Amino acid sequence: MSESAKSMLLIVFGVATCAVAGLLFLEVEAQWKVTALALGIVAAMLVMQKTGMRARIEEASARHRTFALSLAVAAVLAVAGALRESHFALLMLATVALYATACLGLTIQFGYAGIANFAGAAFFGIGCYSAAILTTRTPLPHLLVIFAGGVAAALIGSVLILPILRTRGHYAALITIAFGILFKTFLEVNDTLGGPQGLKVPGLKILGWSFNDPVRLAEGVEASFYLNYVVLAVLLAASAYVVVKRLERSWIGLNFDAVRLDETAAAVSGIDIARWKILAFVFGNFLAGMAGAVYAMMSGFIAPNNFTFGDSLILVSIVILGGLGNPLGVILAALLLLVLPEKLQVIQEYRFLLYALLVILILLFRPEGLLPRRLREYFPRRVRE
Amino acid sequence: MDPGLIGQYILNGLMLGVIYAMVAVGFTLFFGVLDVIKFSHGDVVMVGAFVALAALFGLQAVGVTSPSILLLLATAAAALAMAVLGALIARFLVLPLRQAPPLNTLLITLMLGLALREAIRLFYPNGSNPKPFPRLLPTDSYTFGAFSLRLDSLLLLVTGLLAIVIIHVVINRTRLGLAIRAVAQDPETARVMGVNFERIVMITFGLGSALAALAGVTNGLYYNEINFGMGLLLGVIGFSAAVVGGLGNIYGAILGGFLFAALQTVGAVWFSVPAYKDVFAFAAVIVLMAWKPTGLIAEKSAERV
Numbered sequence: 001m002s003e004s005a006k007s008m009l010l011i012v013f014g015v016a017t018c019a020v021a022g023l024l025f026l027e028v029e030a031q032w033k034v035t036a037l038a039l040g041i042v043a044a045m046l047v048m049q050k051t052g053m054r055a056r057i058e059e060a061s062a063r064h065r066t067f068a069l070s071l072a073v074a075a076v077l078a079v080a081g082a083l084r085e086s087h088f089a090l091l092m093l094a095t096v097a098l099y100a101t102a103c104l105g106l107t108i109q110f111g112y113a114g115i116a117n118f119a120g121a122a123f124f125g126i127g128c129y130s131a132a133i134l135t136t137r138t139p140l141p142h143l144l145v146i147f148a149g150g151v152a153a154a155l156i157g158s159v160l161i162l163p164i165l166r167t168r169g170h171y172a173a174l175i176t177i178a179f180g181i182l183f184k185t186f187l188e189v190n191d192t193l194g195g196p197q198g199l200k201v202p203g204l205k206i207l208g209w210s211f212n213d214p215v216r217l218a219e220g221v222e223a224s225f226y227l228n229y230v231v232l233a234v235l236l237a238a239s240a241y242v243v244v245k246r247l248e249r250s251w252i253g254l255n256f257d258a259v260r261l262d263e264t265a266a267a268v269s270g271i272d273i274a275r276w277k278i279l280a281f282v283f284g285n286f287l288a289g290m291a292g293a294v295y296a297m298m299s300g301f302i303a304p305n306n307f308t309f310g311d312s313l314i315l316v317s318i319v320i321l322g323g324l325g326n327p328l329g330v331i332l333a334a335l336l337l338l339v340l341p342e343k344l345q346v347i348q349e350y351r352f353l354l355y356a357l358l359v360i361l362i363l364l365f366r367p368e369g370l371l372p373r374r375l376r377e378y379f380p381r382r383v384r385e
Numbered sequence: 386m387d388p389g390l391i392g393q394y395i396l397n398g399l400m401l402g403v404i405y406a407m408v409a410v411g412f413t414l415f416f417g418v419l420d421v422i423k424f425s426h427g428d429v430v431m432v433g434a435f436v437a438l439a440a441l442f443g444l445q446a447v448g449v450t451s452p453s454i455l456l457l458l459a460t461a462a463a464a465l466a467m468a469v470l471g472a473l474i475a476r477f478l479v480l481p482l483r484q485a486p487p488l489n490t491l492l493i494t495l496m497l498g499l500a501l502r503e504a505i506r507l508f509y510p511n512g513s514n515p516k517p518f519p520r521l522l523p524t525d526s527y528t529f530g531a532f533s534l535r536l537d538s539l540l541l542l543v544t545g546l547l548a549i550v551i552i553h554v555v556i557n558r559t560r561l562g563l564a565i566r567a568v569a570q571d572p573e574t575a576r577v578m579g580v581n582f583e584r585i586v587m588i589t590f591g592l593g594s595a596l597a598a599l600a601g602v603t604n605g606l607y608y609n610e611i612n613f614g615m616g617l618l619l620g621v622i623g624f625s626a627a628v629v630g631g632l633g634n635i636y637g638a639i640l641g642g643f644l645f646a647a648l649q650t651v652g653a654v655w656f657s658v659p660a661y662k663d664v665f666a667f668a669a670v671i672v673l674m675a676w677k678p679t680g681l682i683a684e685k686s687a688e689r690v
Binding site: 116160162163166167168169170171173174175177178179181182185186188189309310313316317320349350352353355356357359360363364367 | 416478489492495496497621624632668672675678679680
């Protein structure tokens with residue numbers, strides 16, 4: 001078998017395994033099965049890591065990027081198709097994709113440029129609130145509203161650029177923590193933005209295609225309207241993934257790495273630290289804002305309580321647990337951390353406690369995350385054909 | 386404005402300030418010895434208040450009735466329990482992560498804070514509802530026009546300031562304090578000089594957490610109510626105060642604590658909607674950080690390259 005066919009097979013195997021695991025994860029109801037499956041997924045990830053399987057699959061995907069990505073998107077859509085009648089499963093899937101998009105934004109900031117952002121939920125929320133305002137008060141086309149949500153988050157985030165550039169480490173962490181709390185308190189006391197009750201958001205409509213109508217796939221085959229949002233959210237997440245991956249590989253990513261690893265050395269080597277930090281921060285917030293805008297239109301209702309400091313922490317946990325700076329890990333961690341609490345209804349009461357303990361254990365025993373970022377390849381191997 | 390009213394605002398601000406300063410001093414102590422942020426500190430304050438409340442009920446059950454003895458014993462119990470908790474946190478969560486990136490420590494303690502909050506909510510009897518905290522201090526008040534000075538506020542203020550002074554004396558005038566300062570300045574050299582590094586770190590965390598328990602009791606006595614969620618905002622405020630003042634510096638923490646309380650008070654007076662006070666205070670914190678990136682009293686350290 002040729003080298004290329006072999007790696008394609010590897011990709012198919014990898015994507016199929018993930019898809020089956022994801023499908024089972026979203027579908028199973030019995031508590032013990034959920035637990036077993038979650039543990040199984042984590043164990044499988046670790047085994048794949050240890051045996052070098054993961055490295056081989058990743059290498060194969062690096063060679064056939066377009067193939068791997070389109071296969072992955074197709075697999076997610078297939079999973080969504082299989083679950084088409086369940087509102088809840090599709091809502092979860094779309095939520096995971098949107099949170100993953102926001103976390104990809106945080107990955108640029110935190111994983112690449114080294115700016116810890118503890119206000120992720122706030123920037124997500126800015127996207128949500130601008131979507132709510134723009135859809136109800138202006139005739140702006142909804143596709144542009146999504147974009148505007150990202151721009152709003154990037155612009156409002158720009159207020160923090162100066163303090164973030166001037167501070168480091170824990171001092172910089174305080175800036176975003178303060179901003180996150182400020183944002184939520186502001187929403188709660190501001191009556192024009194709905195106060196603590198929040199705002200209603202109309203459903204998404206693109207060129208007359210209303211996202212809130214049930215989907216008819218074929219004669220007699222109906223699907224939940226959430227399928228629309230799943231398609232959009234997955235496309236958004238996939239584009240974000242491509243952009244983040246390309247950014248990482250490019251000279252921009254190289255500059256980010258230099259700034260994160262050693263600011264002094266980077267500055268001495270003539271790298272403009274301020275420029276790269278600003279770029280990473282603004283672009284990361286832009287992604288979070290776009291994801292927020294779609295999320296608002298999907299859930300139809302937003303309130304300040306969706307954007308607390310605790311929610312920002314969940315975003316940061318996803319980024320760190322996935323493996324800091326690895327976009328693929330981010331997506332897997334988003335799936336685990338968002339779906340698991342919803343699935344484990346029996347421990348509903350105890351879920352935050354267990355969740356906190358789980359993160360503590362992972363930080364103690366596997367601080368590099370589930371799928372650690374691999375070393376940059378400075379000399380990409382050419383495909384041997 | 387009526388001078389009596391101004392006096393009232395100032396007194397309230399001072400009360401808040403002393404609570405914030407007590408929390409901030411903890412943050413700054415931990416940062417001093419280990420260069421880490423222990424974010425569960427606010428929740429340790431909360432747990433301290435709950436332990437004190439439980440101890441009060443326990444003591445009442447055995448028949449202690451004198452309010453002053455009740456309060457002293459309950460506070461001592463809370464301080465002791467939190468000192469142990471703080472030392473355990475240092476030993477099992479913070480020290481093992483010494484080699485990891487500093488933000489991992491921030492995250493692990495944030496998660497511990499969440500775990501503590503949830504544990505109180507779930508396992509303390511009826512823990513999800515706010516609990517009334519008994520008024521154990523004399524509530525005589527002296528009124529001058531619009532200004533009324535309550536004896537309990539005055540006592541709390543004095544106790545809080547005294548506690549901070551005691552910590553200050555311990556750090557600057559005792560052998561233990563010398564060891565703490567040595568570790569803060571240079572852990573390697575301190576070890577070479579025979580300082581038991583791990584023990585000093587654990588003692589420092591215990592000391593700061595005992596102070597947190599005192600802050601929790603003060604908070605309970607001042608508001609006459611405690612709830613499981615109160616630690617998060619207190620922790621963030623304490624952290625802000627410590628950072629604005631300059632991490633690692635006790636004076637900075639005290640200054641930051643009172644400054645934050647002043648900002649909140651000014652915010653409450655200034656805006657017609659008092660709820661904007663936190664928005665104002667945190668916005669001011671961000672501006673202050675842009676102006677003084679390492680706090681008002683900056684760390685004295687040259688960067689080693």
